[in-house]
Amino acid sequence: MISVRVRKHFPPGRAAGSFALDCEFTAQAGITALWGPAGSGKTSILDAIAGFLRPDAGRILLDDALVFDAATGVHLEPRERRCGYILPGYALFPHLSLRRNLEFGARRLPRLERRRSVNEALERFELSGAAARKPRELNRAERFRGALARALLTEPRVLLADHPSLGACAPERAECHDMLRRAPGELEIPVLLATTDLDECLEAAERIIVLREGKVAQSGLTRQVIEQPATADVARMLGIYVLLPAEIKALDPSRNSSRILVQQTELSGPYFPGHFLGDRVWLCVRPDQLFARPRDGKPGPNQIPAELIRVTEKVRSVRLDFSGDLAVELPRAEYESQKHNKEWVVEFPPNALRVL
Amino acid sequence: MAVDWFPLWLTLRVAAIATLLAVGAGLWLGWLLAKPPFKGQAILDSAVSLPLALPPTVLGYYLLVLAGQRSPLGRLYEWVTGHPLVFSWQAAVVAAFLWSAPLMIKSVRITLEKMDRDLERAARSLGATERRVFFAVTLPLAWRPLAAAAILAFARALGDFGVTLMVAGNLPGKTQTLAVAVYDAASKGEGALARTLTLVISALVLAALWGVNRLSARQAL
Numbered sequence: 001m002i003s004v005r006v007r008k009h010f011p012p013g014r015a016a017g018s019f020a021l022d023c024e025f026t027a028q029a030g031i032t033a034l035w036g037p038a039g040s041g042k043t044s045i046l047d048a049i050a051g052f053l054r055p056d057a058g059r060i061l062l063d064d065a066l067v068f069d070a071a072t073g074v075h076l077e078p079r080e081r082r083c084g085y086i087l088p089g090y091a092l093f094p095h096l097s098l099r100r101n102l103e104f105g106a107r108r109l110p111r112l113e114r115r116r117s118v119n120e121a122l123e124r125f126e127l128s129g130a131a132a133r134k135p136r137e138l139n140r141a142e143r144f145r146g147a148l149a150r151a152l153l154t155e156p157r158v159l160l161a162d163h164p165s166l167g168a169c170a171p172e173r174a175e176c177h178d179m180l181r182r183a184p185g186e187l188e189i190p191v192l193l194a195t196t197d198l199d200e201c202l203e204a205a206e207r208i209i210v211l212r213e214g215k216v217a218q219s220g221l222t223r224q225v226i227e228q229p230a231t232a233d234v235a236r237m238l239g240i241y242v243l244l245p246a247e248i249k250a251l252d253p254s255r256n257s258s259r260i261l262v263q264q265t266e267l268s269g270p271y272f273p274g275h276f277l278g279d280r281v282w283l284c285v286r287p288d289q290l291f292a293r294p295r296d297g298k299p300g301p302n303q304i305p306a307e308l309i310r311v312t313e314k315v316r317s318v319r320l321d322f323s324g325d326l327a328v329e330l331p332r333a334e335y336e337s338q339k340h341n342k343e344w345v346v347e348f349p350p351n352a353l354r355v356l
Numbered sequence: 357m358a359v360d361w362f363p364l365w366l367t368l369r370v371a372a373i374a375t376l377l378a379v380g381a382g383l384w385l386g387w388l389l390a391k392p393p394f395k396g397q398a399i400l401d402s403a404v405s406l407p408l409a410l411p412p413t414v415l416g417y418y419l420l421v422l423a424g425q426r427s428p429l430g431r432l433y434e435w436v437t438g439h440p441l442v443f444s445w446q447a448a449v450v451a452a453f454l455w456s457a458p459l460m461i462k463s464v465r466i467t468l469e470k471m472d473r474d475l476e477r478a479a480r481s482l483g484a485t486e487r488r489v490f491f492a493v494t495l496p497l498a499w500r501p502l503a504a505a506a507i508l509a510f511a512r513a514l515g516d517f518g519v520t521l522m523v524a525g526n527l528p529g530k531t532q533t534l535a536v537a538v539y540d541a542a543s544k545g546e547g548a549l550a551r552t553l554t555l556v557i558s559a560l561v562l563a564a565l566w567g568v569n570r571l572s573a574r575q576a577l
Contacts, residue, residue, distance in 0.1 A: 050481055078480040091478035095496045104492070105482045154482055 002062055002158050002190045003029050006048050006055040010250040016146040021045070021055070027158075027190040031181060033201040033222065034194045037212030037237070042194035044214075046160045048190070051078035062157040064324040084151030092135035092145050098122075098146050099131040105153035121149040140168060141175055142201075148183050159184060161193040165200065172191045177204035198238065202226065210234055232356045242290070244326050246283040246355065247277055260355065263324050265304045269353035283356040287329040289352035292320055295343035303345040313340075322346060359552055362529055363537035366445060367557075370533060371513035374452035378460040378509045381453075383502075386464025387490070408458045415454060416522020423450070423523070443525045450532055451519035456509040463505030465499045504571040511564040514557065 005024040021041045034042045047053035051067065054075055060068040062083070067076045071164055092101050103119055106114045114135050122128045125145040131140055138146065144164065151159060161180060165173040179180040180191060181204065193205055201208050208222040217237070218230045229235035232243055249266060250259035256271045263281055275281060297306050306322035318335040320328045326346050330338070389401055407415055423430045425440045433441045441447050473495060479489045495502075519536040524531040526540055534557050541550035 001380055050477075052477060052480075060482060078477070078486065079483045081481075082483075085478065085481040087474045087478055089474065091474040093474075093479075093497075095473060104484070107483060150482065164439070 001029070002049070002060075002192075003051060004045065004058075004060050006045065006058040006060065006068075006203060007188055008044065008053065008057075016207045019050075019214060023214065023216045024058075025209050025213070025216055025219060026251040027192060027207070027317060029188040029190055029208075030186070030207070031191045031193055031205040031238070032207045032209060033199050033205035034152075034192055034211060035198065035208050036217075037195070038153070039209040041214040042196075042211060043162055046085070046162055046194055047101075048310075049081075049158065050083045051076060051081050056111060056122060065157065065185040082154055082157045084148075084154060084159040086144075086147050086151060086159070086164050088163045088166060090135075090147035090164075092138075092143055092146055092150070093343045097132050097134055098127060098138065098142075101135070101146060102150050102153055105150040108154070117153060121153055125149045125183075141172055145174055145179060152183060152187070155187070158189055161191065163195045163196070165191070165195075165197075168257075172202065174203070184205050198226070198240075210237065210239060217240065229284070229356065232284070235282070235284050235356060239245040240286060241284050242287055242325065243356075244283040244285075244325060246281050248272070248277055248281060248355070251275065251277055257350075260353070263304055267300075267302050267304075267348050267350075267353065269350050269355075272355050275355060279355075282355050284354045285348065285352050286318030287327040288317065288321065289329045289349065290326075291349070292322075292330060292338060292341075293345050293347055293348040294338065296343045299345045300347075302350060306344055306346050308341075309346055311335075320344075359549060360528070363532050363534045363553065364556060366448070366532070367534040370445065370452050371510055372446045373449045374456055374513040375510040377449075377453045378457040378513070379502075379506050379571065381457050382460030382505070382509070383463045385461045386470060389461070389465045390468035394489055404461050405458055407454050408462075412455070412516070412518020412524055416451065416519040419447075419450065419454070419519065419551075422424035423447075432454060442523055443531060444532050445524065448520045448531055451523050452513035452516045455519055456513040456514040459512055460509040463508070464502065467501040467505070468494065471498060476573060490520045500571050504568045507564050507567050507571070511561045511568075514560055 003026045004085060006021060008021040010019040016039065022196045023041070023045065023086070034045060036042055046263045048055050048068070055068065055070065057070045058068070059066065059070065062081065066074055067081045068074060077348055091103065096104070099118060099122065102118045103114060106117050109117055122131050125148065127142060127145055127149065130142055135143055135146070139238055146165060164180065165176040168176060177200070180193065182189060205222050207220065208221040208225050210217040210225060212233060224232070226238060229238055229241070235241045236245055244262050245283050246262045248258065249261050251260065251271060254269045257267045258271055259266050260269060260283060274287055293303070295305055302327065304324070306326050308320060310321040312319040313319070315327070318330045318332055320330065322328070322344065328346055389397060418441060421427065423433065423441050424432065425431070425442060430441055441450070473496065474495055476489050479493045484492065515535055515551055517539065520533055521536055526532055526536050532540065534553055538550050538553045538557070541553060
């Protein structure tokens with residue numbers, strides 16, 4: 001288990017304005033994704049845990065070992081922290097063979113045991129045949145497995161992976177996630193995965209910590225966070241929602257219904273607990289849960305007339321962007337049958353409506 | 357024409373020892389300067405670059421004052437070794453060292469600053485001490501540019517004239533290095549000797565620069 005509370009102020013530099021890291025979280029065994037756009041503080045957090053960045057305040061606990069505590073001035077050197085750090089590009093030593101790279105991680109062991117552990121690790125990560133080769137003679141997947149094996153030979157208390165599959169193709173990424181999940185084995189340690197890729201979070205991590213400008217915006221089970229963003233900011237970051245300013249006009253808990261005003265149109269939706277009449281809120285809907293239909297005279301219930309601005313082809317669907325920040329994602333077949341519409345309405349199924 | 361080859365052997369010996377010292381000083385000071393900024397780093401940087409810009413005679417004069425027979429440093433040297441430093445071949449070593457060390461320091465600094473920091477960070481995370489990081493990771497990865505820098509420092513040490521003349525003098529058979537011997541021969545009108553020595557020193561420096569080129573050309577590991 002790892003428990004982190006850090007605060008660090010970065011004065012404005014040449015490349016960016018001032019930045020403040022201020023976050024608190026814990027992570028159990030298993031993969032936890034640190035997700036956020038570039039510059040949201042992911043790498044800084046990993047660096048603080050590994051000991052390459054000294055926060056101004058806070059404390060970091062790895063299991064029951066205190067590795068940083070501002071109050072008592074504890075700040076262990078990186079070599080004393082036992083953090084397995086998978087750096088971007090994997091940082092295998094280019095002048096050493098794969099075996100020697102692994103031996104570097106097993107230095108604390110006595111000579112005989114070191115040989116045995118390295119052999120075991122090579123075997124376990126299917127690298128025995130590549131042991132004598134230099135990193136530049138290995139493919140990407142082998143280099144990743146090598147870096148993972150090397151880090152695990154130190155018997156780390158936490159595994160930190162900084163953008164491990166950046167620039168990898170889809171099958172490579174799938175293998176990378178698979179390795180990351182299986183690698184710790186009986187070590188039962190937390191794995192922190194820094195990434196800007198939401199798909200990667202869903203594929204690899206049970207839990208997610210959403211970072212925004214150095215702060216934790218939301219955390220929880222990955223699927224839950226993605227399906228139920230807690231704030232409009234998180235919903236906007238996720239990039240999979242349509243967000244519209246709205247006002248609550250009626251609420252009826254007994255009939256589980258509500259009326260909300262969006263762009264001069266009243267829509268009916270389910271009851272929204274925790275909100276009051278007259279609240280100004282964000283209506284948050286997923287484009288794939290909306291319908292686009294041809295306009296036929298007066299718009300029907302829960303329909304907003306809209307003007308088509310752009311059509312974007314996606315791998316599995318077609319996205320239609322409308323005036324007023326509306327968007328609908330349709331299966332391709334559905335789009336084919338509708339593409340000759342002159343005028344459009346966007347229909348909001350009541351159960352798809354959420355407010356933030 | 358009987359050529360006295362003493363200046364050549366002396367020069368090689370002086371330059372070799374000076375280069376060894378320059379490599380030691382260069383690794384240490386260059387490493388210090390490549391580290392994250394600390395107080396006084398800028399001043400240290402300027403101070404070690406001074407010999408690159410000062411006139412050799414001024415540098416030589418400093419040495420005469422600092423290490424002369426009446427200075428505390430000079431007396432300490434004489435007490436330890438039994439003979440004065442100035443106007444000895446050892447003084448020529450000091451002169452060549454001062455002349456070539458700044459180049460080495462600068463090269464080490466640039467080389468270390470260009471290193472992939474992630475490799476050193478990985479080593480630290482794997483439990484390596486700073487010493488081990490330097491000798492097992494940094495140095496093996498940087499040996500090519502560092503060897504090239506050492507050869508350049510050697511070439512520069514070969515060619516020092518001003519500082520050597522000031523502190524070691526021009527004593528034939530004792531402190532007269534190649535560069536000084538060329539000056540001596542030319543001023544005495546011994547054209548043939550001057551030409552021979554000039555060719556020798558040119559060939560030496562050319563060989564050194566060729567070595568530098570070879571080392572820098574194949575950067576890839």
